[in-house]
Amino acid sequence: MTEPVLSIRNITKMFGALAASDNVSLDLMPGEIHALIGPNGAGKSTLIQQISGGLTPDAGSVHFLGRDVTGLDTVARARLGLGRTFQISALAMEDTVLQNAMLGALGAKGRPFSILRPIMRDKGLRQVAEAALDRMGLSTHHNTVTGELSHGQRRQLEVAVALTLSPRAFLMDEPMAGLGTSGTHDLTAILSNLRHEAPILLVEHDMDAVFALADRISVLDYGRIIATGTVDEIRAHPDVRRAYLGEET
Amino acid sequence: MTRETWINAALALGLLAVPLWAWVADEPFTITLATKVAILALAGVGLNIALGLGGLVSLGHAAFFGLGGYAMGILAAHAQNYTPLMEWPLVVEGTKSMPVIWLVAVIVSALTALLIGALSLRTSGVYFIMITLAFGQMLYYFAISWPAYGGEDGLSIYVRNGFPGLNTLDPIQFFAICYVLLILALAFSARLARSPFGLALNAARQSPQRVETVGISPYRLRLLAFVISGAITGLAGALFADLNRFVSPSMFSWQTSGEIMVFIILGGTARLFGPVAGAALFIFLEQALGGLSEYWHVHLGLLLLAVVLFARGGIIGTLAGQGARND
Amino acid sequence: MALPGKPLGEQNKLMTTILLIEQVLNGLQFGVMLFLTAAGLTLVFGVMGLINLAHGSLFMVGAFAAAAVAGATGSFILALAASLAAAAAAGALVEMLVIRRLYSRDHLDQVLATFALILIFSEGTRWLFGSFPLYLNIPTWLSGPVTLPGGIQYPLYRLTIIAIGLVIAGGLFLLISRTRLGIRIRAGESDREMIAALGVDISKLYTIVFALGAALAGLAGALVGAIQSVQVGMGEPVLILAFVVIVIGGIGLVKGALIGSILVGLTDTLGRILLPEVFKLFLDPSTATSIGASLATMSIYILMAAVLVVKPTGLFGAKA
Numbered sequence: 001m002t003e004p005v006l007s008i009r010n011i012t013k014m015f016g017a018l019a020a021s022d023n024v025s026l027d028l029m030p031g032e033i034h035a036l037i038g039p040n041g042a043g044k045s046t047l048i049q050q051i052s053g054g055l056t057p058d059a060g061s062v063h064f065l066g067r068d069v070t071g072l073d074t075v076a077r078a079r080l081g082l083g084r085t086f087q088i089s090a091l092a093m094e095d096t097v098l099q100n101a102m103l104g105a106l107g108a109k110g111r112p113f114s115i116l117r118p119i120m121r122d123k124g125l126r127q128v129a130e131a132a133l134d135r136m137g138l139s140t141h142h143n144t145v146t147g148e149l150s151h152g153q154r155r156q157l158e159v160a161v162a163l164t165l166s167p168r169a170f171l172m173d174e175p176m177a178g179l180g181t182s183g184t185h186d187l188t189a190i191l192s193n194l195r196h197e198a199p200i201l202l203v204e205h206d207m208d209a210v211f212a213l214a215d216r217i218s219v220l221d222y223g224r225i226i227a228t229g230t231v232d233e234i235r236a237h238p239d240v241r242r243a244y245l246g247e248e249t
Numbered sequence: 250m251t252r253e254t255w256i257n258a259a260l261a262l263g264l265l266a267v268p269l270w271a272w273v274a275d276e277p278f279t280i281t282l283a284t285k286v287a288i289l290a291l292a293g294v295g296l297n298i299a300l301g302l303g304g305l306v307s308l309g310h311a312a313f314f315g316l317g318g319y320a321m322g323i324l325a326a327h328a329q330n331y332t333p334l335m336e337w338p339l340v341v342e343g344t345k346s347m348p349v350i351w352l353v354a355v356i357v358s359a360l361t362a363l364l365i366g367a368l369s370l371r372t373s374g375v376y377f378i379m380i381t382l383a384f385g386q387m388l389y390y391f392a393i394s395w396p397a398y399g400g401e402d403g404l405s406i407y408v409r410n411g412f413p414g415l416n417t418l419d420p421i422q423f424f425a426i427c428y429v430l431l432i433l434a435l436a437f438s439a440r441l442a443r444s445p446f447g448l449a450l451n452a453a454r455q456s457p458q459r460v461e462t463v464g465i466s467p468y469r470l471r472l473l474a475f476v477i478s479g480a481i482t483g484l485a486g487a488l489f490a491d492l493n494r495f496v497s498p499s500m501f502s503w504q505t506s507g508e509i510m511v512f513i514i515l516g517g518t519a520r521l522f523g524p525v526a527g528a529a530l531f532i533f534l535e536q537a538l539g540g541l542s543e544y545w546h547v548h549l550g551l552l553l554l555a556v557v558l559f560a561r562g563g564i565i566g567t568l569a570g571q572g573a574r575n576d
Numbered sequence: 577m578a579l580p581g582k583p584l585g586e587q588n589k590l591m592t593t594i595l596l597i598e599q600v601l602n603g604l605q606f607g608v609m610l611f612l613t614a615a616g617l618t619l620v621f622g623v624m625g626l627i628n629l630a631h632g633s634l635f636m637v638g639a640f641a642a643a644a645v646a647g648a649t650g651s652f653i654l655a656l657a658a659s660l661a662a663a664a665a666a667g668a669l670v671e672m673l674v675i676r677r678l679y680s681r682d683h684l685d686q687v688l689a690t691f692a693l694i695l696i697f698s699e700g701t702r703w704l705f706g707s708f709p710l711y712l713n714i715p716t717w718l719s720g721p722v723t724l725p726g727g728i729q730y731p732l733y734r735l736t737i738i739a740i741g742l743v744i745a746g747g748l749f750l751l752i753s754r755t756r757l758g759i760r761i762r763a764g765e766s767d768r769e770m771i772a773a774l775g776v777d778i779s780k781l782y783t784i785v786f787a788l789g790a791a792l793a794g795l796a797g798a799l800v801g802a803i804q805s806v807q808v809g810m811g812e813p814v815l816i817l818a819f820v821v822i823v824i825g826g827i828g829l830v831k832g833a834l835i836g837s838i839l840v841g842l843t844d845t846l847g848r849i850l851l852p853e854v855f856k857l858f859l860d861p862s863t864a865t866s867i868g869a870s871l872a873t874m875s876i877y878i879l880m881a882a883v884l885v886v887k888p889t890g891l892f893g894a895k896a
Contacts, residue, residue: 052462073461075461075464076464078461078462079464083462090456090458090459091455092451092455092456093455095448095452099448099452100452100459103459103463106445106448106463106465107465112445112446112449112465112470113445113446113473114444114446115441119443119444119445119448161463306684306687368884368885371884371885372823372889375627375683380823380880382816382819383816383819383823383877386813387874390873391873395866396870507694510691511688511691514684544699544702544703546696546698547699549692549695551692551696553689553692553695554693558677
């Protein structure tokens with residue numbers, strides 16, 4: 001049996017009396033897209049934060065590549081190969097597109113505390129950054145200031161920066177949010193291919209995209225996982241229909 | 250060349266031309282003013298690395314300016330009194346050599362910046378401002394109450410310290426030293442901004458989350474920026490003390506911190522030559538308005554208020570237009 | 577020097593205890609005065625998200641107004657009323673002319689603009705009143721010592737400051753927890769859009785909060801002005817101490833400001849008498865006095881550093 005890349009075991013996180021995560025367990029297997037869905041306030045963001053390292057769980061553990069990372073912060077987890085994209089674009093908006101991609105390459109493969117050589121002349125890092133931008137269809141935008149990109153292009157840049165890290169797993173928080181139909185369509189195609197490089201834990205509201213992409217789906221409600229299964233299993237699951245899909249339609 | 254590059258070149262040449270003219274015309278006071286501009290600009294270049302590039306609003310840079318000043322004062326005072334600085338565990342003598350004094354000033358400032366930064370960077374935003382201000386004030390009170398080096402009265406040094414091969418008592422030669430150090434610091438600062446560290450630091454200012462998720466610690470970036478920044482401002486402090494041949498606790502005062510920041514803003518935040526333009530304007534206003542009215546700080550206050558409220562790019566921003574780095 | 581013998585020893589012990597109690601009261605008085613200054617600062621930050629360096633100027637405005645009115649009328653009560661009114665008016669004016677343009681700006685702009693205000697206030701005051709310090713006398717009915725239980729003699733005026741400060745602290749807590757204005761202040765701290773939705777006139781609320789904070793600082797300036805001298809630049813050292821208080825207590829919290837103020841007041845006052853004594857245990861007296869006194873000036877900053885190490889958001893601040 002293959003080992004999971006990312007393994008979340010019995011995570012609990014309390015905010016006062018409210019259990020934002022209630023004994024959550026979840027696995028991300030090699031080669032899969034595992035979608036995490038649930039109504040607003042179900043605790044998706046809190047869970048993502050605990051996986052990425054922004055929050056420490058009160059109980060339970062997170063294992064990444066067989067290693068216990070529960071006590072590590074965001075920086076350490078990123079260095080181990082956890083690539084994350086944000087729901088609200090977190091990019092250096094005053095910098096150019098290429099500079100943002102270079103930052104990713106620098107974090108993964110460069111020496112961020114070097115003050116000697118100009119970074120834009122570092123051919124090795126530049127190759128990594130440009131390759132990632134090419135894959136996301138941003139090769140004509142190298143010198144565009146990020147703040148001037150369209151919403152969809154920022155989403156693509158988010159993914160491109162994650163790509164420069166050559167991550168061992170992706171953690172994507174609503175990458176489709178705010179994209180138009182064609183944007184969603186393009187990104188769906190890209191993510192679908194990406195799973196073979198590294199598995200993706202995908203938090204997404206767009207149900208069409210989730211059903212098109214996901215190998216497995218976990219449904220979160222009131223901080224608990226109420227079901228995990230294939231697309232068909234989840235569609236048919238009575239609790240899910242009540243808790244979530246019922247609300248959607 | 251961009252318009253900003255032209256402005257920068259004009260500033261660099263202007264700051265050189267004015268004292269050269271004054272030297273020819275035998276106006277030593279003007280040379281002294283130009284020297285003061287160069288030194289204050291150097292202090293601003295230091296702060297600009299933390300403030301402009303790193304977004305760290307430090308209101309405590311007087312701490313480093315004062316430490317640099319006292320490094321000079323203490324070393325030179327021991328040298329002029331022929332008393333060793335300490336005798337145990339090893340004998341350390343004072344010195345009148347500028348390069349040694351600079352080295353000590355830079356090291357002391359950097360170490361103090363490491364300590365203050367390590368504590369204050371645990372917080373951010375308003376906390377950071379208040380904490381840096383408080384630590385600056387701590388050193389101010391300490392300098393006042395520490396009787397060994399003049400306390401409230403400060404320390405006078407009778408003869409300006411020496412630099413091998415130069416006569417530092419000659420105003421134009423001392424100006425040359427300060428000017429070269431300023432240009433070196435500007436070159437270093439420009440290089441820093443284009444380095445991997447500069448890219449990461451600048452990104453950490455805009456989006457710390459992003460920097461974390463690519464595996465770089467914003468805390469460490471900021472700490473290094475703060476240390477470099479403090480060290481340069483400390484060097485400026487040593488030169489300032491040598492210009493006046495006098496150090497006093499006022500170098501540590503919160504007004505000093507505020508004024509260094511004012512140079513940067515008047516000139517243009519995060520602009521390479523912002524501190525140069527700002528310091529030149531400041532000294533010009535001090536001379537021009539100070540002659541007209543005893544209360545020239547009112548005018549300075551009104552000008553600063555107008556720049557903050559209506560002309561956010563400062564002088565260089567207004568002249569050169571919005572750069573890619575300016576928001 | 578002292579003759580050996582039990583009675584004298586006990587007498588010394590008694591003297592030390594009395595001295596200590598006096599110093600504790602001094603520390604309290606200092607702390608209460610800091611609280612009056614820090615409360616406005618922390619409220620303004622909590623409600624409007626503004627860092628106001630010119631808060632010390634309002635402290636100074638209160639002191640000058642009190643000194644001017646006391647000089648003209650001879651009434652201390654009128655002087656205190658004037659300090660409240662002048663600082664509140666100056667605060668409201670500055671809020672409407674300058675400060676309200678800064679709420680949406682970043683902290684750097686706020687720092688610079690309020691630094692500019694300090695320059696304007698300080699030089700303006702120097703222009704109006706000159707560079708020489710003014711003196712505000714303690715009225716006869718508040719001067720002289722009172723005898724406390726245990727036979728301790730303590731200046732009535734300082735005791736009055738403690739009482740006024742504690743009454744105001746109590747009033748402020750009631751204001752915030754019980755009144756409609758307090759509800760709006762608390763709502764403003766948690767959610768600005770919500771109070772706009774409730775139909776509260778935000779800009780009026782902000783002006784009131786700012787003027788309230790200014791009035792408290794002005795009162796503190798007047799009360800302190802009678803102990804020290806009234807001069808330009810008297811506000812900024814207090815402002816910086818108030819920052820230390822806020823960092824220790826947690827930002828935006830009146831309770832944090834109160835506890836922080838008292839801690840800072842006691843640490844500073846007791847540090848000044850205790851540290852030289854501590855150093856006398858292993859150094860000769862004159863060295864001990866000078867080292868102790870120098871380190872005592874640093875004691876509150878060391879306290880602040882310690883709080884930062886343990887809890888960067890302050891003793892009562894929310895967890896990061």
